[in-house]
Amino acid sequence: MLPLKALLRLYRAxxxxxxxxxxxxxxxxxxxxxxxxxxxxxxxxxxxxxxQLAGEANYRLAPQGGLDEQIYVRLARSQPDLNAMPELHAxxxxxQGRSFQLLGMDLFNPGPLRxxxxxxxxxxxxxxxxxxxxxWLSAPExxxxxxxxxxxxxxxxxxxxxxxxTLTLAGTFEPGAVPMERLLVTDIGLAQSLLGKAGWLDxxxxxxxxxxxxxxxxxxxxxxPDQPLWLEPISPALDASQLGDALALNLTALSLLAMAVGLxxxxxxxxxxxxxxxxxxxQLIILGMAPRRVLGWLMLELALLATxxxxxxxxxxxxxxxxxxxxxTQALADLYGPNPIDxxxxxxxxxxxxxxxxxxxxxAANLPGWWxxxxxxxxxxxxxxxxxxxxxxxxxGLAIAILLLCALCLWQPSTGLGGALxxxxxxxxxxxxxxxxxxxxxxxxxxARGPLTARLGVAETLYHLDRTAIAVMALQLAIAAAIGIGVxxxxxxxxxxxxxxxxxxxxxxxxxxxGVAGSRGALGEQTLxxxxxxxxxxxASRRAVLPARWQGQPIEWAQMDFIPELKAxxxxxxxxxxxxxxxVLASEPLTVRLGVRVGQRLEVTxxxxxxxxxxxxxxxxxxxxxxxxxxxFEGGKVQSLALFSPDPEHLGDRLRTQFGEQVNLLPAPAIHxxxxxxxxxxxxxxxxxxxxxxxxxxxxIGSAFMVLGLARRGELQTLxxxxxxxxxxxxxxxxxxxxxxxxxxxxxxxxxxxxxxVLIEVVNPRAFGxxxxxxxxxxxxxxxxxxxxxxxxxASWYAARRVV
Numbered sequence: 001m002l003p004l005k006a007l008l009r010l011y012r013a014x015x016x017x018x019x020x021x022x023x024x025x026x027x028x029x030x031x032x033x034x035x036x037x038x039x040x041x042x043x044x045x046x047x048x049x050x051x052q053l054a055g056e057a058n059y060r061l062a063p064q065g066g067l068d069e070q071i072y073v074r075l076a077r078s079q080p081d082l083n084a085m086p087e088l089h090a091x092x093x094x095x096q097g098r099s100f101q102l103l104g105m106d107l108f109n110p111g112p113l114r115x116x117x118x119x120x121x122x123x124x125x126x127x128x129x130x131x132x133x134x135x136w137l138s139a140p141e142x143x144x145x146x147x148x149x150x151x152x153x154x155x156x157x158x159x160x161x162x163x164x165x166t167l168t169l170a171g172t173f174e175p176g177a178v179p180m181e182r183l184l185v186t187d188i189g190l191a192q193s194l195l196g197k198a199g200w201l202d203x204x205x206x207x208x209x210x211x212x213x214x215x216x217x218x219x220x221x222x223x224x225p226d227q228p229l230w231l232e233p234i235s236p237a238l239d240a241s242q243l244g245d246a247l248a249l250n251l252t253a254l255s256l257l258a259m260a261v262g263l264x265x266x267x268x269x270x271x272x273x274x275x276x277x278x279x280x281x282x283q284l285i286i287l288g289m290a291p292r293r294v295l296g297w298l299m300l301e302l303a304l305l306a307t308x309x310x311x312x313x314x315x316x317x318x319x320x321x322x323x324x325x326x327x328x329t330q331a332l333a334d335l336y337g338p339n340p341i342d343x344x345x346x347x348x349x350x351x352x353x354x355x356x357x358x359x360x361x362x363x364a365a366n367l368p369g370w371w372x373x374x375x376x377x378x379x380x381x382x383x384x385x386x387x388x389x390x391x392x393x394x395x396x397g398l399a400i401a402i403l404l405l406c407a408l409c410l411w412q413p414s415t416g417l418g419g420a421l422x423x424x425x426x427x428x429x430x431x432x433x434x435x436x437x438x439x440x441x442x443x444x445x446x447x448a449r450g451p452l453t454a455r456l457g458v459a460e461t462l463y464h465l466d467r468t469a470i471a472v473m474a475l476q477l478a479i480a481a482a483i484g485i486g487v488x489x490x491x492x493x494x495x496x497x498x499x500x501x502x503x504x505x506x507x508x509x510x511x512x513x514x515g516v517a518g519s520r521g522a523l524g525e526q527t528l529x530x531x532x533x534x535x536x537x538x539x540a541s542r543r544a545v546l547p548a549r550w551q552g553q554p555i556e557w558a559q560m561d562f563i564p565e566l567k568a569x570x571x572x573x574x575x576x577x578x579x580x581x582x583x584v585l586a587s588e589p590l591t592v593r594l595g596v597r598v599g600q601r602l603e604v605t606x607x608x609x610x611x612x613x614x615x616x617x618x619x620x621x622x623x624x625x626x627x628x629x630x631x632x633f634e635g636g637k638v639q640s641l642a643l644f645s646p647d648p649e650h651l652g653d654r655l656r657t658q659f660g661e662q663v664n665l666l667p668a669p670a671i672h673x674x675x676x677x678x679x680x681x682x683x684x685x686x687x688x689x690x691x692x693x694x695x696x697x698x699x700x701i702g703s704a705f706m707v708l709g710l711a712r713r714g715e716l717q718t719l720x721x722x723x724x725x726x727x728x729x730x731x732x733x734x735x736x737x738x739x740x741x742x743x744x745x746x747x748x749x750x751x752x753x754x755x756x757x758v759l760i761e762v763v764n765p766r767a768f769g770x771x772x773x774x775x776x777x778x779x780x781x782x783x784x785x786x787x788x789x790x791x792x793x794x795a796s797w798y799a800a801r802r803v804v
């Protein structure tokens with residue numbers, strides 16, 4: 001252990017080296033862990049909430065507006081072996097604002113929902129129906145909520161009606177294999193009474209093989225020819241795979257960027273350690289220790305540092321994820337509807353991934369440099385240059401190779417999303433590798449200009465560029481990423497705002513209250529006829545959106561009246577408007593992601609059965625990344641109305657008085673503001689993490705200046721002996737830090753805008769099918785130009801106070 005003690009003595013003399021090594025790694029691992037846990041928790045919670053409604057079922061019958069319970073009765077009588085469950089569902093909120101699911105089902109014959117319950121599921125006394133407001137909870141959940149049997153609690157039903165609902169906990173049960181958080185279970189008959197849906201069901205779920213499902217679908221068409229009953233396959237895990245893809249992609253990219261910046265800082269600290277330790281390493285080899293054995297002790301030291309930094313990162317990352325979980329849950333609720341489960345779930349796989357990434361990343365970044373150093377003779381090692389090796393041609397060659405691979409991925413769209421992400425990351429890394437050469441060229445041009453103090457500062461900065469290069473590269477990475485992601489989000493918001501301005505052409509929109517599980521409701525026929533017959537309605541367009549599938553992929557089938565007033569709200573990117581009943585428009589995501597083209601014939605399956613359409617045009621759409629076809633309204637349930645009126649305010653007041661809570665009335669400006677509010681809420685977490693990455697980079701540049709100040713203590717003492725006061729020395733260091741930060745920010749601007757172009761023109765189309773209008777968003781560039789020199793000056797000022 002004596003060699004290890006000798007190696008660790010350096011950190012006692014220079015604690016800033018230890019802090020710099022640990023800070024970069026800890027902060028990088030913190031963001032990786034936080035984002036991995038957030039993504040894992042969001043998807044797990046989503047699957048858990050959907051599994052509570054589906055259990056082992058793999059098909060569902062859930063037509064818009066629900067279905068008559070006699071359909072289930074006839075199916076059960078005609079097919080005795082049917083493994084099915086009728087359900088009623090509602091969203092509730094308690095007095096603390098927490099979301100719950102109320103599930104009405106057959107408690108005495110769980111069928112495909114048997115996995116919800118443990119061993120007590122088949123015991124009748126556990127579900128005795130003694131009260132009309134009885135509900136049941138899993139025993140662990142009741143204990144967590146502090147709700148004892150016999151106690152009553154008041155909930156609010158639905159998002160629009162806000163009707164109070166008092167429920168009494170009749171008992172508890174042991175949960176089965178499905179998570180039971182925030183799920184209230186009651187009998188289907190009690191649920192019909194509580195929700196005011198006597199004789200109606202929201203859905204029927206089935207556990208059936210493919211053959212059984214085909215036979216069941218045929219029976220539905222035969223027995224109920226006048227009703228569109230479509231047996232839809234369900235998979236909570238598949239639905240979760242598409243949950244918040246845009247948000248998850250941004251968060252994952254930010255976490256990997258944070259880890260890269262952290263490893264840059266660790267590498268920078270270890271490069272300085274190499275230069276300081278040369279005499280000690282030479283002495284150990286002269287005393288008889290083999291270079292491989294010295295390398296082994298160095299590996300042990302790096303492993304200890306990496307373990308300590310990674311464990312701290314795991315702890316801080318879990319705390320950060322816990323702090324951001326509510327924000328992420330709200331963002332996903334705005335996009336996909338409420339989710340009653342907002343728990344942070346610790347994932348051993350995510351924690352293990354971060355641990356391995358921290359350990360292997362630290363070793364891989366530093367061991368090659370140590371081994372190259374130890375290959376020298378002891379004399380060359382002891383008397384060699386203490387400055388870290390630069391290897392400019394290796395660095396330039398690696399940058400050129402990365403850029404060539406990026407060009408190949410751009411040229412070959414078949415590389416898909418993986419290739420697009422490689423282009424984004426490769427561009428950042430290549431530009432970071434070329435940054436020292438750009439800085440050297442700029443500083444060389446500035447070296448002969450200005451007063452003596454300025455020239456001295458430029459010369460000193462140029463001389464010590466090899467020591468600060470890694471920290472400056474990390475700073476450029478962070479600034480460029482902040483600019484690129486900021487410009488992409490601003491461009492996305494601007495495109496959505498323009499799209500909303502075009503799409504919201506009507507004066508007033510009428511929608512039905514939400515249906516089961518937050519799905520779209522349907523307007524009643526009498527309500528619809530009354531509104532359309534109103535004298536102050538100049539024009540109207542009916543609209544409905546149905547789930548459908550094309551080649552096994554989920555898409556949306558939108559229907560609306562193609563009135564002239566609304567055609568301007570759908571500017572076509574290609575083709576023409578449909579003129580025949582079997583013609584449709586395709587949204588841009590459908591053409592980009594699934595390769596649909598104008599003139600192509602589509603075989604679409606929905607609750608109305610299979611249908612063939614011809615695509616006649618393409619329109620821009622940011623409302624669905626699944627893809628959508630737009631068809632002329634043919635009949636059936638109407639989910640919303642777009643109304644044109646000479647006096648929309650008077651029309652809205654009259655309809656509100658006449659129908660009350662039976663309909664939702666939304667003026668176009670209210671929808672516009674709500675949509676942008678959801679957009680901004682979605683990217684709040686991204687903005688917070690972007691600031692944290694900038695913080696990591698600025699910590700790194702501060703640590704680099706501290707280390708550099710320690711290395712230059714002798715030079716500063718020489719300047720003071722030549723007549724330069726300590727105050728002037730500190731001022732020199734401050735101006736060096738500010739100038740280096742400003743130059744780095746200036747060089748980061750084209751890199752950041754290049755990254756924004758890649759994100760907008762390559763990543764977004766390949767990932768989501770959206771094409772965005774590029775917006776420069778100069779505020780991000782101005783912020784970087786102001787923030788970088790200020791932070792560089794503060795970091796160097798603090799370092800100057802310690803060393804001068």
